[in-house]
Amino acid sequence: MSHSVFVFDAYGTLFDVHAAVRRHAEAVGPDGQKLSEIWRAKQLEYSWVRSLMDRYQDFWSLTEQALDFAFRAVPSADTSVKPMLLDAYRELDAYPEVPEVLKGLKEAGCRLAILSNGSPEMLDSAVRSACIADYLDAVISVDELRAYKTDPRIYEMVTTQFRVYPEAVSFQSSNRWDVAGATAFGFRTVWINRAGVPDEYSDLPPAVVLKDLSGLPHLG
Known part of the structure; x- marks a missing residue:
């Protein structure tokens, strides 16, 4: 990949x-x-x-x-x-395809992380409840910076964590505003448009639009 x-x-x-x-x-x-x-x-x-x-x-x-x-x-x-x-x-339910998608990416040699507005305690509970902790290399919370997306410093936490340039990162979000922020930062972005809502932020388009995460492992 x-x-x-x-x-x-x-x-x-x-x-x-x-x-x-x-x-x-x-x-x-x-x-x-x-x-x-x-x-x-x-x-x-x-x-x-x-x-x-x-x-x-x-x-x-x-x-x-x-x-x-x-x-x-x-x-x-x-x-x-x-x-x-x-x-x-x-302890929110994970979407049905999530464990298999993360497993497939992990087996392909990718490094995986969550970048979320959620507090560390919220994220820890959700990850444990969904049984996906073994697939993740990092769970990054905005709480460390005491700011929220789409502050560019939030996306920079990823490049700092993994010591990579933005173009090495594929960022997936169901929130179009989040995709816009990550695109502006320089990530390859994938909009998971589960609800089939209209596009917006036309100056900051996603690279890919999917209806769920199941198509992700097949992207180059």
């Missing part, structure tokens, strides 16, 4: 961010999907706003704050399930 390091965003790329609400759908109530979508949207919004203000709070704190907002925005949802949802978020 022409890229020696494969780096993955975690939430939405390896781990299903809507799995927590889905796991407790009956308890949450009929508007669970709406709750989950607002929870995710606010989680990301809070990370960007905190970065711009230079008022960092770790991703777990923002995840809790976003859930609190989602409950206020969806009053039909049963707030008593909050502890269960947070526990479930610590």
Whole structure:
């Protein structure tokens, strides 16, 4: 393969961010999907706003704050399930193809890493729950820099960790804004467009668009 390091965003790329609400759908109530979508949207919004203000709070704190907002925005949802949802978020389901894809890349001699907004504790729990730790050479959290993607310094953590130039890195994310940031930094980027949403950031296009990660090991 022409890229020696494969780096993955975690939430939405390896781990299903809507799995927590889905796991407790009956308890949450009929508007669970709406709750989950607002929870995710606010989680990301809070990370960007905190970065711009230079008022960092770790991703777990923002995840809790976003859930609190989602409950206020969806009053039909049963707030008593909050502890269960947070526990479930610590152990989100990996997408079905993830273990086999990581195994294939590892066996091909690639070095693999996660680069995530998630706090170290969140990522450790998710990786252990998904049983993918053996495939990863590094799990890199933005917490070390106390800033969030798409700050270029976040992507630089990868090149520093592996002592490579950006062009040696293939970066995979389901978040188009993350792909834009990584493209601007110089990575070869792969957009995992699971939801089939329209493209954006046309000046910073991905090299490849896939509907899931299963096609990744076949890329040169």
